Amino acid sequence: MNDMTLTEKPVNASDIKITARNVQVYYGTTHAIKDVDVDIPDRTVTAFIGPSGCGKSTFLRCLNRMNDTISICRVTGNIALDGQDIYDKRVDPVQLRAKVGMVFQKPNPFPKSIYDNVAYGPKIHGMTRSRAELDEVVEGCLRRAALWNEVKDRLHAPGTGLSGGQQQRLCIARAIATSPEVLLMDEPCSALDPIATAQVEELIDELRSQFSVVIVTHSMQQAARVSQRTAFFHLGNLVEYGETGHIFTNPSDPRTESYITGRIG
Amino acid sequence: MSVGVLTLGILALAGAGFVLGRKRALSSVSGDPRNLHSLPGYHGQSVALFTAIPALLVMLIWLLLQPLFLEQRIATLLTPADIPDGSSQALVMSDVHRVAAGLDALAAKDGLSEQDIDLLRADLSDIRSRLAGVGVAVGDAIKPGVLTAAKAYRLQSATGRLVMGALALLLAVTGFGWSMRRITPEFRARNVFERFVVALLIGASMVAVLTTLGILLSLVFETRHFFQLYPARDFFFSLTWNPQFRGGSDLGIIPLLWGTLYVSFIALLVAVPLGLMAAIYLAEYAGKKTRTLAKPLIEVLAGIPTIVYGLFALITVGPALRDWFAQPLGLGSSASSVMTAGLVMGVMLIPFVSSLSDDIINAVPQSMRDGSYGLGATKSETVKQVILPAALPGIVGAVLLAASRAIGETMIVVMGAGAAARLDLNPFEAMTTVTVKIVSQLTGDTEFASPETLVAFALGLTLFVLTLGLNVLALYVVRKYREQYE
């Protein structure tokens, strides 16, 4: 039912992929996210920045309902993907997460082979009809994650045996194997060394051609390097959201300016 | 002097040593403890320790070794004529012990002096009835040789006790005097005391090693004894188990091993899926309320003594299986069966498997689950394809431990599996296990030195090696697994 063919969509940054309105998140009695409104465009890298504990990761996890796995977490408000409310009762989070993939802070390859790591998503979602097709998907994803040349001779070695940067690229390959429309990345480089970080950043920039990428990062330089749009969170509020260049050069809110100049953080 | 009085005396001396040592330390600095290297209490404690510990230790070792030593000396006093046909030296020696104890009782009750006892003669006075009068029953008429040996035993053990008492007291007094003299303001009593205490701590940790050693030595020693009387080849390869009261027994372990493994297999068939699924449900699905209610309930199963399970098998499960399954299906009419014991043992092992699996499942890091959910996997897919494979070594370890438990379990099989050694496939048939036979061979009336009794040690050794192998393997697997996530 899924044709693995290239269907070029026109790159148009004004296409809105995700709209969030009036989002509140509570952890037990803690009000973690307050009144967040945001529009995330398609085929763009959007960066969430802010000091630790500002709620940027929490908000990111709302976008594919990963917060459902935490029993004390409660989300209200409206988040829509292509205009459809993802918190609607009819939505199966399992299907949603196939469309909105996620890459985590610490590389978390499964203790399986490299091949099985990438093949896991397509297998559970039944995306391929034959072994050959699956092989093709795995190879394609590994290539797009710029990992193919490094691992093509040891596809059946355990994924946990790779270096940190390779592991994270494996996780990215694993995430794009379900052909998502949005890719959420929660500080994907925080556990990596500078060289691996540069490789992953390069990869993110390439992924922009097909996905809407949302990245949470601690590093403002990274946000400036990879993103086109930036949102600044502070104490659970979305303080400022706009063109990355604009936010970094001419922030309109004093809190943003303090953060960018290093006075809070 | 009795051991109790001696111990009390030594302890009293140690107590006095504490008080005096303290006092002496204080007086050596004319009452100003600031000039002492160690607090006065430490001086007191070191005197007390040096007084009590060496003396008590010598006493303990003496008490352990004296009977062995005496045994050999007295045994040489017995002539072959004292040992009747069909009896053994060990049996006669136990008569000697009993007569000696009887003589002690006579001395206490009738006020016999040592000379009177020395004058007692087996062939003249009716010692047997006099002994019976103080509650010591001896099989038949006491032979002169036995009486002589008993008298010698009494005298020598009394001498031994006396020497021991003197030695212990001497040691206590020496230790007391020596450590008192050592007390000076500069004396590092605390360091000495602490080194002493650490030595005691090491000694305590040695108990575990000694226990293992004791188990091994007693099993190996008696097993060797057994193999001198019964060929090892027959023990390991004979297909029949048929002990006879009067020798000529078949003592093949295979039917017993078969029963053991069959029961354990059924038990694991029950416990592993149920325990594992229960652990998965409680760890991944159950709400907080269910978990706080159901988890302790299942753990209660682990706290119930096996005798309770045994009784449950005997009076409830056995008859129920017989009336509802075995008889209607024409598979047998025995309440005790492999199935009965296996099912009940399976229930016993559920909490064992589930709590081990629970630990192991929880050890799989949350990031694994996140990774899988992030790709859109359902919970069961995550469990089956990510968590279980990741936890597999740990779960294998848990199953091995459960298997070792099942193989070594005694009461449930004693009361539920039956006593007939049989090589059969029908699970509703009564069969028997290694542990059942250890109990029955060691609690029966057979003579200790016969192969029918000694076989229990060979069975015990087999059991020990089997379970030890499983445990070591399981611990190794689990440890490797833990390292993976640490």
Next chain:
Amino acid sequence: MTLSSTNPPKSLFAVDARTRKRNAAEARFRLYGLIAVGIGVLALIVLLTSVLGNGLGAFRQTFLQLPIALDAAKLDPSGNRDGEAMKKVTTIGYGKVIQTALIAEISQRGIATEGVSAKDIFGLVSKEAPAQLRDQVLANPGLIGQTITFKGLANGRVDGFFKGRVSMESAALDSNISPAQLVLAQQMRDAGMISVSFNPAFIFGSDASELRPESAGLGVAILGSAYMMLIVLALALPIGVAASIYLEEFAPQNKWTDLIEVNISNLAAVPSIVFGILGLAVFINFMGLPQSAPIVGGLVLTLMTLPTIIISTRASLKSVPPSIRDAALGIGASKLQSIFHHVLPLAMPGILTGTIIGLAQALGETAPLLLIGMVAFVREYPGAPPDGFFEPASALPVQVYNFTQRADPAFVERASGAIIVLLVFLVVMNTIAIILRRRFERRW
């Protein structure tokens, strides 16, 4: 490069067939888990109801109540109320007195006894009753010559009849009781001569022979178990704590320490029956300690309990944060002082909890005790410690096993009743452990 965004834009609201199937699999898997938990809980409930249902009856017993004239001519022929002389009258003599009194009382109350011989009427009384009467009289010779109201045990079958264990049909096949006797017993109960009431002798009395289940009690077994627990506590706690302190605080990281640690974890998993073999070979055969004695049982159980105590003690020592040790060392305390003054007191609740749980395990342990001779039939109470430690005694779980080995079905009730007593002890011990843990548990 063939892969890219491929899903034809599909509504999130439409759940496709594959997802439906996956969700069904999910629900099934969840159900299996629930069933597994359910079976576990159900097994517990069935187990407990089976034991309680069978055993509660053991705490109530059928008694006969009747006036007995203690005839001096029969019970004290010498006439001087001298205890030694009165001992010459055996239980047979007392039995005759009871028999006469019983028949007289029945006829006086006008209960028909056709078809029941005098011997059969006396058969309603337990064989233990004459001994009860004799003990009463010997304890108080002044009773002789008076008429007392005697409350004695009824025969086990009569007891079984009133508890529903014996029916008219089973009595017809039973050589020990006849339906006519049961009819008579029912009439006597209606007349108030027979009653069923609480029986303290089940808890405090001593065991009885095969033929008189109605008088079998647990006193000796409870005392024996208590003695063994005392020994285990006195040995296992200090040795276990000392070993744990060494391993946790002093032991260097080397092969020898590794050996000790592997040893301890292996000992924890050695089958209990192997400890019984050890006890038989080392404590009884080698060291010459007496069979069936609590001291041997206590030593064996100590060795079995040690690993449990060591493991839990080490865990609670480990949970005391290093900052406490550093603080003590920092003000010049020696290592031993820091441990004994600070770490050990903080770890104490955990250690005690572990010890109680270890004791509870030891209390229920049966197999090793069978091998060291505790199966022997013991009627006499062991004396006071320390001598009592060396005298024959039984143990609670072994007593259960003993009861089950006897032919009379009345012993099944006794065995289940004994288990209830055992479980009550275990519940109390575990409750104490839980309270200790709840009350003193510290979060760092």
